[in-house]
Amino acid sequence: xxxxxxxxxxxxxxxxxxxxxxxxxxxxxxxxxxxxxxxxxxxxxxxxxxxxxxxxxxxxxxxxxxxxxxxxxxxxxxxxxxxxxxxxxxxxxxxxxxxxxxxxxxxxxxxxxxxxxxxxxxxxxxxxxxxxxxxxxxxxxxxxxxxxxxxxxxxxxxxxxxxxxxxxxxxxxxxxxxxxxxxxxxxxxxxxxxxxxxxxxxxxxxxxxxxxxxxxxxxxxxxxxxxxxxxxxxxxxxxxxxxxxxxxxxxxxxxxxxxxxxxxxxxxxxxxxxxxxxxxxxxxxxxxxxxxxx
Amino acid sequence: xxxxxxxxxxxxxxxxxxxxxxxxxxxxxxxxxxxxxxxxxxxxxxxxxxxxxxxxxxxxxxxxxxxxxxxxxxxxxxxxxxxxxxxxxxxxxxxxxxxxxxxxxxxxxxxxxxxxxxxxxxxxxxxxxxxxxxxxxxxxxxxxxxxxxxxxxxxxxxxxxxxxxxxxxxxxxxxxxxxxxxxxxxxxxxxxxxxxxxxxxxxxxxxxxxxxxxxxxxxxxxxxxxxxxxxxxxxxxxxxxxxxxxxxxxxxxxxxxxxxxxxx
Numbered sequence: 001x002x003x004x005x006x007x008x009x010x011x012x013x014x015x016x017x018x019x020x021x022x023x024x025x026x027x028x029x030x031x032x033x034x035x036x037x038x039x040x041x042x043x044x045x046x047x048x049x050x051x052x053x054x055x056x057x058x059x060x061x062x063x064x065x066x067x068x069x070x071x072x073x074x075x076x077x078x079x080x081x082x083x084x085x086x087x088x089x090x091x092x093x094x095x096x097x098x099x100x101x102x103x104x105x106x107x108x109x110x111x112x113x114x115x116x117x118x119x120x121x122x123x124x125x126x127x128x129x130x131x132x133x134x135x136x137x138x139x140x141x142x143x144x145x146x147x148x149x150x151x152x153x154x155x156x157x158x159x160x161x162x163x164x165x166x167x168x169x170x171x172x173x174x175x176x177x178x179x180x181x182x183x184x185x186x187x188x189x190x191x192x193x194x195x196x197x198x199x200x201x202x203x204x205x206x207x208x209x210x211x212x213x214x215x216x217x218x219x220x221x222x223x224x225x226x227x228x229x230x231x232x233x234x235x236x237x238x239x240x241x242x243x244x245x246x247x248x249x250x251x252x253x254x255x256x257x258x259x260x261x262x263x264x265x266x267x268x269x270x271x272x273x274x275x276x277x278x279x280x281x282x283x284x285x286x287x288x289x290x291x292x293x294x
Numbered sequence: 295x296x297x298x299x300x301x302x303x304x305x306x307x308x309x310x311x312x313x314x315x316x317x318x319x320x321x322x323x324x325x326x327x328x329x330x331x332x333x334x335x336x337x338x339x340x341x342x343x344x345x346x347x348x349x350x351x352x353x354x355x356x357x358x359x360x361x362x363x364x365x366x367x368x369x370x371x372x373x374x375x376x377x378x379x380x381x382x383x384x385x386x387x388x389x390x391x392x393x394x395x396x397x398x399x400x401x402x403x404x405x406x407x408x409x410x411x412x413x414x415x416x417x418x419x420x421x422x423x424x425x426x427x428x429x430x431x432x433x434x435x436x437x438x439x440x441x442x443x444x445x446x447x448x449x450x451x452x453x454x455x456x457x458x459x460x461x462x463x464x465x466x467x468x469x470x471x472x473x474x475x476x477x478x479x480x481x482x483x484x485x486x487x488x489x490x491x492x493x494x495x496x497x498x499x500x501x502x503x504x505x506x507x508x509x510x511x512x513x514x515x516x517x518x519x520x521x522x523x524x525x526x527x528x529x530x531x532x533x534x535x536x537x538x539x540x541x542x543x544x545x546x547x548x549x550x551x552x553x554x555x556x557x558x
Contacts, residue, residue, distance in 0.1 A: 086396035
């Protein structure tokens with residue numbers, strides 16, 4: 001079953017670009033990455049899903065229901081963590097979380113304690129006195145305390161130290177195991193790589209590609225780096241499938257897409273001292289998508 | 295209900311401060327009455343020194359100023375000015391507060407409709423005004439029983455006093471309307487003070503010029519104490535006008551707010 005179905009969603013802000021004709025679906029139980037640089041339209045898409053802004057065209061469904069018309073109903077099962085966390089400053093953390101819980105008509109006090117323990121957050125402090133990272137923790141607990149079926153995260157890791165990030169990711173994986181679907185927006189590829197099953201890459205308001213993380217990495221490129229005893233002929237690796245070739249006397253590095261055997265034969269033809277064959281990380285793939293379009 | 299309670303809690307302190315200030319002002323102004331009543335003739339002569347338009351502008355009626363209700367009508371102008379500022383302030387900050395402090399995202403991603411949010415917030419604001427009026431009425435009645443020199447029409451006294459609440463409702467509605475039309479108000483106080491004083495000055499100029507039509511423009515002139523004292527009733531035309539403004543403003547607010555994009 002699709003938890004999120006976005007079809008031809010468009011949002012135009014005056015003259016500025018919002019999002020244009022975006023379509024994708026997120027299946028139940030999936031951790032879906034939503035990747036793009038700042039201003040590409042990630043937040044716009046998410047805010048439309050949450051009914052904070054209204055689409056200019058197209059529609060979005062969550063749990064099979066229209067996200068505008070049935071917004072209040074479906075939001076019972078959504079947990080949302082915004083990129084910047086702002087709360088009523090003069091409230092205590094516990095009071096804010098209780099206020100947040102009061103919208104869901106179920107007892108969340110036990111879950112609040114649990115989450116606060118995991119995230120190591122002092123509930124008796126005033127929001128005003130919290131550091132950025134601790135505010136973020138409040139946001140995380142606030143987003144998860146009602147055990148939502150769909151968790152929407154908009155650049156959630158800013159301000160969290162690596163240790164907390166790890167705890168947070170473990171928490172998300174646990175929620176995911178329990179059946180929660182997660183939409184994870186970010187411009188940091190490594191975190192998406194660590195967590196997500198599938199990813200949509202958005203650029204200037206349009207979806208550039210939508211792939212499984214695994215295929216995105218496999219079906220594309222291998223990164224080769226070769227060191228030879230004698231200087232390499234400049235033309236030697238100029239064959240089909242080679243990209244970003246860099247030669248520096250006795251070393252050559254390039255991205256290769258195609259039959260690995262033909263490349264191996266090619267390499268066997270010269271006297272090599274050392275060789276590295278690596279999976280390119282998402283960052284490189286991502287840059288590739290962006291450069292290709294320009 | 296939870297939003298209402300949350301909102302009301304956030305208003306408690308400012309409501310108490312406004313209520314005490316308004317009650318304090320009432321007590322202070324009333325305490326001047328015995329001196330004026332005692333020296334009525336001298337006081338009137340003093341006032342005669344002022345040109346008539348000035349007297350009219352600030353609502354001084356020579357014939358009635360030394361009478362209890364006359365004095366009350368006069369001082370009530372200043373009470374209503376303060377009350378209007380309170381209500382306008384409440385109204386303008388009602389929704390802009392969430393935008394300014396960026397808490398709108400928190401509230402509106404909860405399973406609530408915008409209408410529910412708005413209704414709860416409006417109710418909390420109205421409760422805040424009711425509290426203030428209870429304080430004011432108590433103070434006014436207490437002082438009236440202390441300083442009165444003659445028997446007076448209790449119903450006129452009550453009607454004048456309650457017109458504070460009606461005036462505040464009008465300014466609350468105007469305030470909320472302003473806040474949905476200009477959602478990014480940086481300084482609520484300057485907008486609300488500006489608006490209220492503009493209406494107040496319009497009222498003063500209107501009275502000075504003796505222009506009847508001007509009365510429709512400013513809510514400060516909808517509840518004319520002189521008329522209330524004479525008839526023990528509000529003027530139907532202005533009562534309708536006030537209700538119309540409230541209704542139109544609130545309807546517009548509901549409409550605009552439920553269509554609005556919540557910007558980051």
